[in-house]
């Protein structure tokens with residue numbers, strides 16, 4: 001189906017992340033997508049190689065294009081770059097951050113984009129916040145808002161062939177980010193960009209970036225595309241996607257390469273510090289770390305840049321596959337194990353559970369079973385939603401309505417069949433299980449009640465503590481409405497722990 005420029009068709013979702021098709025003037029872009037930054041003044045890696053690494057889209061800078069090709073170039077930006085794919089241009093905001101005032105007015109740079117460069121996506125000339133004082137941050141937010149309104153003199157975000165991005169500023173001042181996003185939501189712009197996280201990315205402050213994304217997303221309309229400027233690290237991409245970021249751009253692949261640095265999914269290395277290359281891309285399957293370290297700088301830069309792009313491409317593919325499978329949370333847990341900064345990001349995601357639960361679909365045809373790795377798996381929104389619903393709504397209502405003679409708590413049997421069969425003697429059966437919590441018998445087999453792959457450390461303290469508190473809560477509900485309760489168990493350590501902590505468990509007495 002053809003849509004107007006800016007139409008955003010969401011195809012699949014998991015957590016708050018989505019796979020979507022973004023309609024642009026030249027093509028439809030599947031998101032999440034990464035835009036490698038192209039420098040019109042100095043591009044060491046050929047665009048043919050960028051395409052070979054799997055990228056159909058690039059981003060370049062309108063101000064640098066103006067300097068390089070002049071005010072009346074011989075064609076559009078695609079023709080100038082010799083690129084058949086999608087092109088995004090930004091206006092030069094980063095140059096302001098780096099070099100101060102750039103001597104081109106916003107009207108000039110916007111008209112240059114709209115009428116000469118004709119990119120698929122364009123960005124207005126915002127003022128990036130960076131890591132500054134609150135007063136300075138407020139100024140950048142207000143000035144960006146003022147410019148976004150002034151820009152409407154020369155562009156029309158509702159009907160231009162360029163999809164115009166409105167950047168959201170505020171840096172680490174989250175109320176400013178939210179206010180900036182609220183303004184964006186009420187503007188005619190149809191795509192938003194979260195600005196200037198680069199300073200925080202460089203310091204591995206992923207938790208700050210998650211806060212910034214959350215603050216922006218709270219105020220933005222959920223059905224519109226969101227860009228994250230300057231983010232190109234495999235450790236942050238899965239978290240940003242999980243929060244609903246759709247597109248990214250970064251020059252880190254080439255900046256690192258110039259400096260002899262090699263991106264992996266768990267951190268960045270100097271190539272001379274590596275004995276092996278943990279990658280199978282065309283570069284790593286052909287060269288050794290030593291050959292790379294010793295070759296002429298120009299060749300090394302090109303090859304490392306190509307490898308770095310392959311790693312980013314692979315990360316995005318894994319993220320998209322995880323959305324398809326409904327395993328994005330599992331991927332975040334896995335990513336969290338790769339670097340302490342990513343682990344802090346996971347801790348931060350835990351506090352976002354309400355936004356994640358709201359967006360996570362209840363049913364997904366391709367979902368097999370939950371994979372549980374450790375107590376962090378308890379924060380999987382699929383589980384938190386199940387556990388809180390069962391405990392706060394489902395069980396109290398059922399018990400009040402049925403008024404059974406007895407409430408029987410039993411360990412969850414290993415198969416769905418045994419779970420459904422259960423013994424219901426003369427009571428209402430609720431199964432208990434570390435991780436899954438309490439499962440009323442009639443919910444057996446309902447996703448995700450029994451599809452789970454358990455970790456070896458099944459009886460981790462923190463996991464059991466949560467189970468014990470839930471069992472206590474259901475016993476209290478039963479007591480309140482005068483229903484007698486009984487805990488049965490296998491003669492194992494779980495039952496033993498329950499009999500010591502909750503009291504009255506009959507181990508092996510089922």
Ligand SMILES: [Zn+2]
Pocket residue numbers: 279280281282283284285307308310
């Ligand atoms: Zn490689």
